[in-house]
Amino acid sequence: MQVELPGASPFPTAPRDAEAVLDGLDPEQRAVATALQGPVCVLAGAGTGKTRAITHRIAYGVRSGVMQPQRVLAVTFTARAAGEMRGRLRQLGVEGVQARTFHAAALRQLQYFWPRVIGGDVPRLIERKVQLVAEAAGRCRLRLERTELRDLTGEIEWAKVTQTVPEDYPAAAVKAGRETPRDPAEIRQVYKVYEELKRDRGVIDFEDVLLLAVGVLDERPEVAEQVRSQYQHFVVDEYQDVSPLQQRLLDLWLGSRSSVCVVGDASQTIYSFTGATPDYLLGFRSRHPDAEVIKLVRDYRSSPQVVNLANGLLSQARGQAAQHRLELVSQRDPGPEPAYVEYPDEPAEAEGTAKRIRALLDSGVRASEVAVLFRVNAQSEVYEQALADQGIAYQLRGAERFFERPEVREAGMLLRGAARAGGGAVDPLLDEAPERLADQVRAVLSTRGFSPQPPSGSGAVRERWESLAALVRLAEDFETARHAAEQPANLAEYVAELDARAAAQHAPAVEGVTLASLHSAKGLEWDAVFLVGLTEGMMPITYAKTDEQVEEERRLLYVGVTRAREHLGLSWALARSPGGRASRNPSRFLDGLRPGSAARGGARGAGRAGAAGAAGAGREGRASRSRSPIKCRVCGRVLTEAVERKLRRCEECPSSLDEGLYERLRDWRSREARDQGLPAYCVFTDATLIAIAEQPPGSAAELGQISGVGRAKLDKYGDAVLSLCGGVGPTATPSERPEQGDISDLWDENGASEGSPEDSPEK
Template sequence: MTQTDILAQLNPRQREAAEAIDGPLLIVAGPGSGKTRLITYRIAYLVRVVGVSPRRIAALTFTNKAAREMRNRLAELVSHSINDMTVGTFHSFCAMTLRRESDLIGLDRNFAIYDDPDQLDVIKRSMRETDVDPKRFSPRAVQSSISKAKSSLLSAEGFGMRTASYFEEVVGRVYERYELLMAQSGAVDFDDLLLKMHRMLEQHPDIAARYQDRYVHFMIDEFQDTNVVQYAIARKLTETHRNLCVVGDPDQSIYSWRNADIRNILSFQDDFPDAKVITLEQNYRSTQTILDAADKLISANSQRIERELFTDNGDGAPIVVSEGYDEAEEAQMVLKEVGALTKNGSNGHKLGDIAVMYRVNAQSRALEEECLRYGVPYQLIGGQKFYQRQEVKDVAAYLRLVSNTNDDVSLNRIINLPTRGIGRRTLDELARFARDSSISQFDAIGNILPTDDQLAPIAANPFT
């Protein structure tokens, strides 16, 4: 396939970005500008025209859905070569690499990855064991502070040396205990995947050198949503070839609450003075009216990169702002508009063409009630995910415990499923016995005998 063939569907700016393959590259991609298309065609260009081995290309993004979409598009362009590429999320990339190198860095290859509820359970246990009152210090706030510290490359020891308030001192104590409990359980959290990856690259130059040599081209999508440690990993892995391509838009940075650091994209040119900057300004999704309104809103931001979005879609319908007396009237107004749009199909719209968005999940109730009242079918998006369902998490906990008997969180989840009459007092005694014996709770159960004077009889009975 020739260069003309593979890049024929790109506009001039996209083509320029696809062909810029030497050195650092910053692509400022406005909303709806076809950035995913660009990334996939850029990779196809590297493989099929330049002749780069698929194994030497990495493309990372931030959600599993985006990663799947990228892989599906690449499969159409480069066929079986996709199997040799590294395409996925930052977290999946780090998890894969840590498992692969586990023997060299002293990490259990079968480590469990705790999700948010599991992390919170360990945080609460850490607070109990360090005598921190959860009524005075919110476990969620403590968890958030630890996550922020890890995203800023601060270990428990490093955090403890930088405390500036009593709350931070408390967090430091919990952080230290939390890390110990996670290690005893053979588990990591999502922040650990990144922090341990960075630590491995820094502390093991031989491992770092292998990956630096392997990845000739390293690409990051949604770069405005990276945090400090993710950017540090990317910079470390591209020290040899320096072909780091980042795609993002500071105007679309919405994850600061998840420790995303907009300074990464704003300072990219300072970190790489020789970087090439290409701006994608043509929008394929919206009308000019919507683009102009969005630009007016975002123009007040001081931390941004100037660009002017345009589209060939025309001006489109004007934006309408309506105000209801209360949530019930708002819902009625929405349903009235839906009825007008779909009436007799005269406007060519179906119910499936219409989306209604709201700020918080609690606001869906009024809309749902109106839909039920008038018999309007609807689909609620963003409900409970499959793997968050209680029965699924219960089965997963059993499987994780079979794989790793040190996983205290999974043990505590299923120890009473089905009901075995084991109460809170018993579990507290078990945790104390395990802690004092420096063993897992699973091993502690095996060591408990009815006459064991280290554990109260009432606590020993349920396990015998």
């Protein structure tokens, strides 16, 4: 049974007076609606009716005469959410309130004030910056693939919303622990040229809208005063997702006033990689000691069984956000218990999930009320096929259909060409055409950069690799099936199979099951949700190495759980392929929640597993317990953050960087990378060069103990680096080099050197 929020059905007519606006609100929602004097902080859990509460607050303020609608500015993060807010206010009889995104509000103000205080029109806004970033990269003599270009563009966006200028980008990226798609120095240069191109052409991007608005308000007091006289009441939805730049703009709008109501849930912070931070929500009371804090915990969306699982998931969380978690209380009738299902392999998991969905549809659940949620888009293909095999229509949200992805379409054309030519490409490692079908497919895809090992980068680079890897796995499965049937498996037949699969998925689907990543599911809900692929290495993802990154993965799973109203399935596979080694473990986040499991003890042990997947997590935990603590060489504090451990000092402690050595190391690295045709960070990252330049090693043993060097890099680059550190030639013996004191073991958290296959992140 679906339960409505109190008074959730739209008013047939607008409320007759202010008191009628409050009809149907629960006590906490009513407290929000009647708290008209700021500052107010609303901590609202998933499904608790936060949008309803804040729109009724605005309506009650206007209808009671406390607020004038044109003096209210409500900001949120998507145009859809802003439109929903305006629609609800109209139903409540309130017109004239400005409900906009941060960018839309800032652009509107720029368009009004720019001609008056700057002169002329606002610079033209470019809606997509990718082409200009590509041109900037070209001027820096960098050749970027489409996926790399998208990731580099994302880095520039992150830098701008965190108010990081090009010159400061490398240090900021290291401090934030970001997995950069290219060497930070290269990104810095592209970022710098990109900004120069925009200035030369008189155009701005979306981040510039906020930056320029901040600049005008900050430098022109008369403009700031006019804005503050216009808007006297502010409401900010999804406050846990604000970036430093958005908070700066909000502060300028407010001035010295405190008439602001913020709404958010720190347990739903899942976009920190874009610059979002819950710190402003969690620190609201410290900045506004007189703030009224109201908690919404009555969950009208999910059954008690789903809510209990969500609460249990967060009960094991750690960190600042976990200290402010909300214990939800379901307001719905009881439903079925969440189902935990273990499968032998991924195809079996997809097939089993599709059969369970078929049973739900046969019982009367609409396909549009069912969702399959996964961690990364590359997981979608096997579920697309499984649903198609069951005759179930589906729709992809937040990603292209698998066979419509550019890299898959390009791969298809290459494979067709190879099939017409009578065989596959020559394998560059074997220098001959392979015989097995899967090897032929690998050889063809290798002409476009595919390799058996996943890339060490994140985001689109890894997504592209996963798409191509899925084609290789499909070839392996196709070949196995054909051999079992005693039929030949050649490249032409495989291409025909690809075409048949692609054609089957082009059928129109008006009413379909939703396939979506967990990130793209934020803000949505369904009667039935299947959370799939919940294994170590995928949830949490492999590149979640720090405790905070692991905790964000837990919050992401929490968001997935709280999308379900009644039916919730959680599943994992022990192996990738049928007959494969069952080496995977279910996600640590399910420990103590699924039947027969116990909660995993130790915050540190729970915070490290990411890099090596299921089997590696145990080894990694044992290694970390036996490792001696690393202390700051300046103040003596035990270091816990990866960057601090690498540098052997707290970030706040003074640096002993030898800038001349650092520049020599960077110049040498650039030459090495150019000679080998590699990105510079594949030689050494900036963080490793900083660690070397802060405490120059005097021997190969000392250099090998610096995190990020590793045995292979020590053998390859050790003499050259020591020569730069000691001012002697690469062939000098250790006795000719200056000696240093012992340096503690500074291996990376997963026990591997930087750039190793274990560091294969996915975003």
